[in-house]
Amino acid sequence: MSPWSNWETETKDLILPNGGTPAGTSSPASSSSLLNRLQLDDDIDGETRDLFVVVDDPKKHVCTMETYITYRITTKSTRVEFDLPEYSVRRRYQDFDWLRSKLEESQPTHLIPPLPEKFVVKGVVDRFSEEFVETRRKALDKFLKRITDHPVLSFNEHFNIFLTAKDLNIYKKQGIALLTRMGESVKHVTGGYKLRTRPLEFAAIGDYLDTFALKLGTIDRIAQRIIKEEIEYLVELREYGPVYSTWSALEGELAEPLEGVSACIGNCSTALEELTDDMTEDFLPVLREYILYSDSMKSVLKKRDQVQAEYEAKLEAVALRKEDRPKVPADVEKCQDRMECFNADLKADMERWQNNKRQDFRQLLMGMADKNIQYYEKCLMAWESIIPLLQEKQEAKFPVTAVLS
């Protein structure tokens, strides 16, 4: 979806207080976009939203040392944490990367959304091509929106600075420590403790993520193969259509019908090209994003395991110290506290993640079905339109003495 210009209808997840839906979005009247407009979003504490973030307007900057793209980040909020009601800043990919690492550091018990890939390995991709920049913009927008939607992450100070600071580099250089309590706490968790038993639910999450990432990987490979086959099919189609034109030039009565068929095949070729572009720009990136998401989630799970392991180890150590009144030392209590917070945060985030994943994939798969239907509808229209041309009776169009008519 292209960046919205109209703030009143700016979020496709928005349900207006009177229960209506925003009108006038520029999306095609397909079922998946209809779905978007009716999507129920997680209300933050049951209240209507008070923070809106949009990523748009990519611009190329050419400097002596390097060339890069910046994106405009526009923020509107009524929250007290923001001094002004509205902000507009420019950020580049590096800045997003910085934000993400800061979030991971400061909110280790939460699932941090993934960024689009830093480098594109496959093939020779033009980093400054319109398609690449647009795909990236969409992913960065998604990234910020996911944070915006999160009841904890959206209040993170680094996030605030990212959205508001005129010059982010100052903050980066200062390396201001804005770690949360949890961040501080988990930061010092030592590894090296062996986990006794992983609680069932977290084991299940781990297994699920393993299989999930695997299946997505397979789907990604298949999708790429399909695109490749479709492109090769397109190449042949582009040669096939014009041969009918060549033939048409030889004929008299058949000239128009043959030319019609040639044009028809041309239209189908164009429709196919649009389909493969959509697959590349809309379908593949989302798959890859979720694979990255799964990977980062698995690291968080590992961290949780470590926290639990440390707690268990310390607890055991205390139990071994035979004392009359075993008093649970403060640091063991702290460990338990830490673990329980981690578990709670993770569980909440997993549930949120599952909901969002469902919605995202529903939109994705239906979107893919949509695009395919559109392709077949375009082809159908093209062929149906030439039937009357083919059936047309050529009455005395050509002189009787013509050689080849």
Place this chain on the structure above:
Amino acid sequence: MEQATPDPERQLQPAPLEPLGRSDAGLGVTVDEEAERAREEGSGGDTMTHNNFWLKKIEISVSEAEKRTGRNAMNMQETYTAYLIETRSVEHTDGQSVLTDSLWRRYSEFELLRNYLLVYYPHIVVPPLPEKRAEFVWHKLSADNMDPDFVERRRIGLENFLLRIASHPILCRDKIFYLFLTQEGNWKETVNETGFQLKADSRLKALNATFRVKNPDKRFTDLKHYSDELQSVISHLLRVRARVADRLYGVYKVHGNYGRVFSEWSAIEKEMGDGLQSAGHHMDVYASSIDDILEDEEHYADQLKEYLFYAEALRAVCRKHELMQYDLEIAAQDLASKKQQCEELATGTVRTFSLKGMTTKLFGQETPEQREARIKVLEEQINEGEQQLKSKNLEGREFVKNAWADIERFKEQKNRDLKEALISYAVMQISMCKKVGFGFNEDICIFRSTYKFL
């Protein structure tokens, strides 16, 4: 599915009441007496029954194909396919059809029939046979002559060939054709008795020879050019179409891989499970639909192929005209030179070089008696030459008239047939789009029901 090939139910045109074998005015002038007699006689009764035969409506079908083994001319075992040709006559009154003849023929016999027709009807665009070997195959399609799909398509092609002949106003009356449908044994001998084989060889040689014609009929030159271009463009089309089919097959089949992975994924999901299962299932259905689609398209390719081969037949008629014209020009040239020789002898002036002139110079003048004798011989030759030239001229004009009439008929047929072929191709594409589009729509419906939203 619409078929552009002639309706199998098509009836033969009833011929006017005249004995078979007598050529209409101007037709078949190149046929010699022997062949004529052979066509008039032959087993199966006199001419009257033939008239009765043609007055009834008949249906021809090539209904079956069978693999056979036998021994060939070199006494080696070979496998071949035989085709069952059934002829039915339809009663006027109640429209019921009765089987009148049924016999088995193999491809080589069809070839024999066609070669015979090519020789005796050089002014007709003779319908082509389906290809001997599978060409323009796309990857998955078999190029094996014994492959059942190829045999089936060939069966249809052979039936089409017979129907084309049966619906041709001139060819349908041919005796040998009639015997092909009715006389199982000895048919080959009957054909060979016409002596067409000799003519066939010389015809083939002539068609391939290069010679320069001074004054061909421009229409035939243009037509030959057209037939060359048509052959070239249809070949190109068939080649690219085969590649397109190949690629399309790949696209559909790879989608099939989704089936399994979606199924496996659905196993780990709770709410999404049903939707994913259904998506996977639809991918499988999609992937398997390509086989039927491409089989239907093969029929379209066959229709194009028929006209690819027809172009060759068209070309042959043009070449025949060139041959006749060339013959005529040579004869005229020959006559002119003889006349000149005669004149020179009579007047005593030597304008052209001649061996006689030279020997005269060397060995002395010839006697007036000798000269008279020579003049007489030349005059006879000139007379003969003039007669021949006259008849050749007549032949040539007749040929042009009759050939052009058949060419006009052919043009109409070609335009009709190809238009129909294009229409049925478009219809095929439309039904394919609808089938697949509907399948994808099903997908969305399943998803909707799984995720009951507001």
